[in-house]
Amino acid sequence: MTWSSFSFRLRAIKALHLHYVNRSPVTNVSSVTVNCLLSLSRKYSINPADLPKIMATEKTLPKLFKFVDQNAQSYKDLLKEAVAIPSVSCDPKYREDCVRMVHWARDKLKEIGAKTELKDVGFQTIDGKEIKLPPVLVGTLGNDRNKNTICLYGHLDVQPALKSDGWVSEPFELVERDGKLFGRGSTDDKGPVLGWLHAINAFKGVGEELPVNLKFVFECMEESGSEGLDALLLEKLKPAGFFDDVDYVCISDNYWLGTKKPCITYGLRGISYYFLEVECAKMDLHSGVYGGTVYEAMSDLIYLMDQLVDKEGKILITDIYKSVAPLMENEKKLYTTIDFDTEAYRRSIAAPKLAHNGDKEQILMHRWRYPSLSLHGIEGAAFQPGAKTVIPGKVIGKFSIRLVPNQEPEEVEKLVFDYINKKWAERGSPNKMRISAQSGRAWTENPDHPHYQAAARAVKMIFQTEPDMSREGGSIPVTITLQQASGRNVLLLPMGAGDDMAHSQNEKLNVRNYIEGIKLFAAYMFEVSKLPK
């Protein structure tokens, strides 16, 4: 079959239409001329030589989608298994579960035929103690030089969760209610990681070859600053050539903007996380016995924490807004077209009122392109229900600033340290104060890149709508590291919906997002396979 064969061109036209326009069969093609065909090819920027690939897609994907639908139950079962491992990375008491989680995922990668390695990334220091980090799972599947290679990143660890925090069901037991899969890690990020495995398996299931080569980087410390990962990627895997044949990088670890319309994400805020410690005694003290006789650490800490942000969310740290990229007219316009229902957003969290008077553009800009400061809590103070009557001896206030272009983490940390030191001097307390930080830069890509266009086609194929090209308020520092390590275009392809409540009580993943997400990942791999090498 060649381009010169008329019957081939005819089928090609059908394929073009099916694939790019409306996915419905083209019934009347008898009057279509070669000119028309060529004009269509130009319209979709398709090299006629690529049409055979497109037609393979036409055959394979519908079969594959059916296979995915038929196997939905087994996908839920596997997610239940993954959620049952409480791989909470921030608390060393779950460290063994983190290691178990990595081994579990390694077994799954092996089952799909990948070559895997567990990379030791050393130790972290908590309270002066050295604690071993979970290994990073690295894998390779396929090495066909004619295929594009995608590097996939995902994480296997989760935020802490206790039923008593307000979960309706046990957080580490995946439960389906009303078409939603509730459980810690369901959407962040175990569902998406398994989504890739299921998509790969589905090709095998319909007897088709995987259209791309894959590289995997699955870590288990993402929720705790990805400790050890940057060094592994930049100082070990990159020099060893791991990224040499990588053409594209894809991360599925974020969410749609809302609940109905899919999006592809080309920007993230960074984060600068602070540990503000005040110590007044070597142990907690009985407030009856010691109250009135000591300088209490809590009142010092509360004072410092109250200096950081005002009621409206304006950050009070001197010069903090100075390096924020100025808002240009063309960027400003982008926000007006985005489909975003602020009232639904407000209602979904039952907030009495949104900031910025609920103005859509302002809300989006303050999620995506302005920094925000949140006070997270206090370690070392009473946190239990009831009336604990201690004067805590040492307390660590936790707060973070989401960073945006062009804030440099080092510069922001210095501003915060200087400000806190100044306020501490003003306080004049005899207690000990110490502040430290962990930071990651903000990230943006060009959403017009062919990689983004390929992903957009995959989204349209599954959801019959153009995705919004969006940014996010959250932070995935590894995005930048993978960009640096590979030198390639990085894309964020979310699986979950905007109301999935990652990090919060009753985290969930919609069954629809999970199953269609698996299809999306398969379609994305197909679309990328058609991009030039």
Added chain:
Amino acid sequence: MTWSSFSFRLRAIKALHLHYVNRSPVTNVSSVTVNCLLSLSRKYSINPADLPKIMATEKTLPKLFKFVDQNAQSYKDLLKEAVAIPSVSCDPKYREDCVRMVHWARDKLKEIGAKTELKDVGFQTIDGKEIKLPPVLVGTLGNDRNKNTICLYGHLDVQPALKSDGWVSEPFELVERDGKLFGRGSTDDKGPVLGWLHAINAFKGVGEELPVNLKFVFECMEESGSEGLDALLLEKLKPAGFFDDVDYVCISDNYWLGTKKPCITYGLRGISYYFLEVECAKMDLHSGVYGGTVYEAMSDLIYLMDQLVDKEGKILITDIYKSVAPLMENEKKLYTTIDFDTEAYRRSIAAPKLAHNGDKEQILMHRWRYPSLSLHGIEGAAFQPGAKTVIPGKVIGKFSIRLVPNQEPEEVEKLVFDYINKKWAERGSPNKMRISAQSGRAWTENPDHPHYQAAARAVKMIFQTEPDMSREGGSIPVTITLQQASGRNVLLLPMGAGDDMAHSQNEKLNVRNYIEGIKLFAAYMFEVSKLPK
């Protein structure tokens, strides 16, 4: 044997000396005249008719003290058993352990021959849920109308404790190190409760009758506001006549002022505990996704908590000091004679500096007779190690004010509520704010009461030193209730030392304080037996 027999008078003189002066044998009594004897009797306000009782003491107590020394190991073993039951009353997840603890103590009371009853005190409401309170253990031992009756109160519940809070050994496993018994509840209040049982048992052990009748009230909710107890004491036990034959009330649930000199306590501060709740959303929110778009509950709460107390510990609530009893010259003098080493106090907690420039009198007054405000912590916020990145949806700030004469709880609560409402209005946040309180009044007794003098004699017998008559900064609201219910003199007889670290990490009870405390309780019962009915 009668008072007219010279040989009896001679032995009586010996007994008087032994008992009240120096506990060393009187070797030369040949020249002692009846006048001298009568003068001695007057000096110690002894009715000559009571001398047979005193002589019985002379025989019994030395034997009993020896018995206690010989049984020290079994006392430690029983305390280990009690500490192993994690009867944390503030957290409903330990409620079954609280119930188990009460049953355990009931069995022990039965073993010493007491008649016991478990009194149902109904339910408490936590987060809108009704949770059954542990029963109160009530008991009676002896009903000899010729003997005085003491009502003993103690509590079986403890403050929360986790090894990860900074305990050297497991908090619920009693461990002896350097003559100290480390474990949650060792000194507060399981050690003292068992002390009474051991003292009672020791009388049996040396074949002597108990010199007093006893009534027991042992509860398991003291660390959580003694919920249900006041109603039981005032509305059930009192009308039922439980207190009709009670002559004295004794509570051992506090500590020496320092580590060497025993004391008897005639005053306590009250407490007014506050729950300050702010809600901005119905769940916790991802700070990346929502940061910058909502009014955060934490920043509102931190603002309110920062309005309460200044760096020096001065309470900022309007008019809060207005009803504090004025300091009179004669009271002022009391503080100068108290043996209290402020530098040792500072060093024991490793505080960089004490309040009030470490001035002894000021420190004592701010522990005993001035109110203090402590910020305890925040429920609902991040408290774990690591970098949790949530915007908490609902947070409850905890703080308390220690109340002093003549602050009335209702008046203080009103001042706090008015102040917080005013500050909240100034803040102008759209979030929901709610404040509630639990309070108990301050308490003082007259330390010159014969009951206090009897206890002082018992202390001197065991420790060969006059106890300090002290007050305490802590609060035991039941003290007032028992005073009301019985209409009798209430006395606090501490077993533990001032550095026992109740409520804090590494709570301990010195072996010496435990063992000598058992002897003290026995001697106290004897001394009270000699008081007029």
